Amino acid sequence: MSAAVLAAAATFAQDPAVSDPDFYKVIFENDRVRVLEYRDTPGAKTSMHAHPAFVVYALSAFERRLTLPDGKVLNRSFTPGQVLFSDAQAHMGENVGTTDTHIIMVELK
Numbered sequence: 001m002s003a004a005v006l007a008a009a010a011t012f013a014q015d016p017a018v019s020d021p022d023f024y025k026v027i028f029e030n031d032r033v034r035v036l037e038y039r040d041t042p043g044a045k046t047s048m049h050a051h052p053a054f055v056v057y058a059l060s061a062f063e064r065r066l067t068l069p070d071g072k073v074l075n076r077s078f079t080p081g082q083v084l085f086s087d088a089q090a091h092m093g094e095n096v097g098t099t100d101t102h103i104i105m106v107e108l109k
Contacts, residue, residue: 043095067091
C-alpha cells in the first residue's frame with residue numbers, strides 16, 4: 001500500500017467502542033479519561049481502530065498480534081497484573097493465543 005493510503009487508514013480509524021462493540025465496553029468516562037473493558041476469545045479479530053495515549057492493565061494471560069496501518073506487526077504477550085503504557089496508535093488486533101483476552105484500558109484525553 002502507498003504511504004498516503006496507510007496514513008488515510010490511520011486518520012479514519014474508528015473509535016473501538018463503535019467499531020468493535022462486542023469486544024470493547026465503556027465502563028467510565030469523564031473529561032480526562034475513558035476507561036474501557038476489553039474481552040475476546042482465541043482467534044477473535046478487531047477492525048482497524050484508534051486509541052489516544054493509553055494504559056492497559058491485563059486481567060488475564062493472553063497473546064495478541066497488532067497490525068498497524070503501515071503494515072508493521074507487533075506481537076505481545078501479557079501476564080495477569082501486567083501494565084503497559086502506549087502512545088496514541090491505530091491498529092487491528094487479533095487474539096493469537098489459546099486463552100481469552102481480558103483487559104482494562106484507560107485512554108487519556
